[in-house]
Amino acid sequence: MAIRKKLLVVLKGYPRLSETFIAQELLGLEQAGFDLTLVSMRRPTDKKRHPVHDEIKARVVYLPEYLYEEPLRVLRALFAGLSKPGFKPLIKRFWTDLKRDLTPNRVRRLGQALVLAHEWPDGGEWLHAHFIHTPASVTYYASIMTGIPWTCSAHAKDIWTSPDWEISEKLADARWTVTCTRSGFEHMRELTPMKSQVHLSYHGLDLARFGPFSGEHSDRDGSQSSDPVRLLSVGRAVEKKGYDVLLRALALLPKDIAWSFEHIGGGDELPKLKALAEKLGVGNRITWNGAMAQKDVLARYRTADLFALACRVASDGDRDGLPNVLVEASSQGLPCISTSVSGVPELLTDRENGLVVPPEEPAALAKAIEEAIRNPELRRQLGKAAERRVREHFDHHASIRQLTRLFEEEWQKEEGWQKSA
Numbered sequence: 001m002a003i004r005k006k007l008l009v010v011l012k013g014y015p016r017l018s019e020t021f022i023a024q025e026l027l028g029l030e031q032a033g034f035d036l037t038l039v040s041m042r043r044p045t046d047k048k049r050h051p052v053h054d055e056i057k058a059r060v061v062y063l064p065e066y067l068y069e070e071p072l073r074v075l076r077a078l079f080a081g082l083s084k085p086g087f088k089p090l091i092k093r094f095w096t097d098l099k100r101d102l103t104p105n106r107v108r109r110l111g112q113a114l115v116l117a118h119e120w121p122d123g124g125e126w127l128h129a130h131f132i133h134t135p136a137s138v139t140y141y142a143s144i145m146t147g148i149p150w151t152c153s154a155h156a157k158d159i160w161t162s163p164d165w166e167i168s169e170k171l172a173d174a175r176w177t178v179t180c181t182r183s184g185f186e187h188m189r190e191l192t193p194m195k196s197q198v199h200l201s202y203h204g205l206d207l208a209r210f211g212p213f214s215g216e217h218s219d220r221d222g223s224q225s226s227d228p229v230r231l232l233s234v235g236r237a238v239e240k241k242g243y244d245v246l247l248r249a250l251a252l253l254p255k256d257i258a259w260s261f262e263h264i265g266g267g268d269e270l271p272k273l274k275a276l277a278e279k280l281g282v283g284n285r286i287t288w289n290g291a292m293a294q295k296d297v298l299a300r301y302r303t304a305d306l307f308a309l310a311c312r313v314a315s316d317g318d319r320d321g322l323p324n325v326l327v328e329a330s331s332q333g334l335p336c337i338s339t340s341v342s343g344v345p346e347l348l349t350d351r352e353n354g355l356v357v358p359p360e361e362p363a364a365l366a367k368a369i370e371e372a373i374r375n376p377e378l379r380r381q382l383g384k385a386a387e388r389r390v391r392e393h394f395d396h397h398a399s400i401r402q403l404t405r406l407f408e409e410e411w412q413k414e415e416g417w418q419k420s421a
Contacts, residue, residue, distance in 0.1 A: 003411040006035050008124035010116075010139045012131055013042035014060055015053040017266075017291050018236055021180075021203040021324045022130050023052045025153075028206075028400035030057060034407075037061060037122045041112055041138060046266075050294040052209070061121045063138070067111040074111045077118035086117070086145040093144055097137075100165065109134060113141030124148065126411070132177065133158040136170050143173070149414065151407070153201075154179040156321035156342065157240075159187060160313075167191050171198065175410050178403065181321040181343030199406065202346075203324065204396030209294075210331040212391075213302050217333060217383060219376040220305055228258035228285075229373045232304035232334075234297055234325040237267025240318045242310030242339070242359065244276055249310070249365035251280035257373055262287045262304070264297055301332040306372050306379060311341040312359040322347055327394050330354075330386035335379040337368050347394070353385035 007029075015023060030036060036058040042065050064070040081087045094110050116138065127150035129139035136152050143150045152174045159167070159179065171177055171192040178201040179185050185200040192198065220229045231250075235241040243263070250261060263286065270288065277283040292300075301307070307329040313319045322343030326336050330347065338344045339359040348354030355372060357364040372379050 002408050003415060004033060004035065004408075005125035005411055006037070006123055007126050007128055007407075008037050008039055008116075008121065009058075010039045010127065010129045010135045010142075011041065012135050013044060014038055014040040015044055015046070015049050017046045017048060017050065020050055020052065020294065022153075023050065023056060024206050024209075024396055025203065025399065025403070026058065027052055027056050028396055029403065032400055032404050034404075037124060039063065039116060039121065041065065041135060046291060048291055048293050052206075052294070059122065061119070063112040063115050067108055073115055077111075077114040080118045081114050081145060084117075084145065086147060090141055090144045094141065097166070100163075105134070106137075109137040110141060112138045113145060116142045117145040120146065126150070126407075128152065129174075131155055131158040132167060132170055133162045136174075137166075140170055140173055149175050149410075151175050151410065152177040154184060154188065156181070156184065157318045159184045160317045160319055164191055176406055178406070179321075182346055183342050184321060199402070201399050201402050202322070202394060203327075204394045204399045205324070205327050205331055205390060206396050207331065207391060210298065210328055212387070213332045215302065217302075217335075217379065218305055220373075221376055222257035222259055222373040225258045228260045229306065230304045231259055231261040231306050231308055231369070232264070232300055232329075233261070233308050234264040234300075234329075235267075235309060235323065236265045237263075237269040237273055239269070239314040240312060240320055241267075242312040243269070243273050245310040245312065245360060245362050245365065246308055247273065247277050247280055247282065248362035249369060250285075251282050252362060252366035253370055253373075257370065259373060260285050260287070262289065262300065264289045264292050264300065266291045297328070298332070301329050301334050304329075304334055305376075306369070307334050307336045308365075308369060309336070309338045310359070310365060311339045311344055313341060320344070327390055330383075331390045331394075333383040333387045335372060335382040336386060337365070337372060339365075347389065348386065351382075353389050354382055 038058050038060045067074045127139045129136040129152045132154035139150045168191045176197045178199045189195045189198050222229045311320045319342045337355040341359050350356040355368040
């Protein structure tokens with residue numbers, strides 16, 4: 001019988017609308033028979049939640065988001081930890097890290113780890129972190145304090161905005177780490193001599209939730225002002241999504257093309273983007289929806305003609321991995337236009353199953369959008385090819401099987417070590 005340990009999963013925040021791929025993975029692990037408890041470093045801020053969150057049965061435990069908000073909880077954990085064998089090694093590790101990262105954030109991670117180690121929910125037997133930046137810091141510290149091993153899922157921002165020294169040291173301590181794009185996989189393998197402990201694992205999509213679209217996308221070609229081509233994008237209004245570039249591209253489209261654009265998602269840059277749209281003279285063609293439930297997003301994929309996402313590398317190095325929305329849109333036969341950043345080319349090949357242009361080039365993006373608008377047959381061919389690729393290569397069950405194997409192999413080793421000790 002396969003070995004299964006009680007798994008504590010450390011998350012930055014839960015539930016979060018922008019991290020459906022994580023929720024989908026958690027549900028998949030539960031359905032595969034894993035016993036999970038979710039440990040969240042932040043309380044939810046989204047007003048909506050996806051149906052997948054309601055299907056996850058795992059209990060959620062919230063750590064103090066800011067230590068000053070729950071001082072007694074933190075102090076109890078500190079005093080209880082003073083006499084534990086792991087306390088001195090933890091403080092030594094923390095002090096080494098603090099000298100290189102002298103920030104309140106670093107202290108907060110120590111406090112959260114102490115609380116986790118003290119309260120230790122549901123008799124956890126293994127730790128797993130989602131994201132290799134702050135959640136992995138809490139997990140790493142809690143592992144030192146308790147002696148419980150840990151593993152990690154790295155994604156996008158966490159890889160590219162973390163210093164190399166920190167990633168290297170976490171990779172050395174974690175039993176294994178998975179990541180969801182080849183670019184992230186290769187970058188992390190460069191930072192560790194233990195290359196076999198870094199694995200590539202695409203998230204994939206729950207294809208039961210995103211079943212085939214039985215209808216047909218339209219033949220609109222932008223020639224009818226009464227029936228404009230419908231462009232869609234889904235994503236947070238943050239720098240790495242490149243929405244300013246997309247707006248500038250839309251403003252460059254020829255005046256004879258009838259189009260409308262719909263955006264779904266929240267984000268701090270929405271006011272700035274709305275102002276830019278007005279300045280560019282395209283504000284009257286754009287609908288800003290804010291965050292929407294998954295069923296409503298799925299309905300938009302099916303009624304749109306073209307999906308666009310102008311991914312870029314942000315000024316702080318942040319970037320997308322493989323945006324899940326591109327996989328979702330492709331699953332519905334909706335042709336996608338994006339940029340050659342990070343994991344996007346691992347899904348979309350230019351002119352084979354999508355249109356891919358260089359980042360930060362509004363003119364190139366506008367040219368691709370114009371071609372797709374004027375050529376409905378091209379859109380149909382690209383959309384069908386993209387859907388085939390998703391259904392053949394991005395089924396999330398493959399990822400769950402891979403994670404199951406990785407956990408069980410590690411747990412078998414762990415049991416062997418304990419028996420021989």
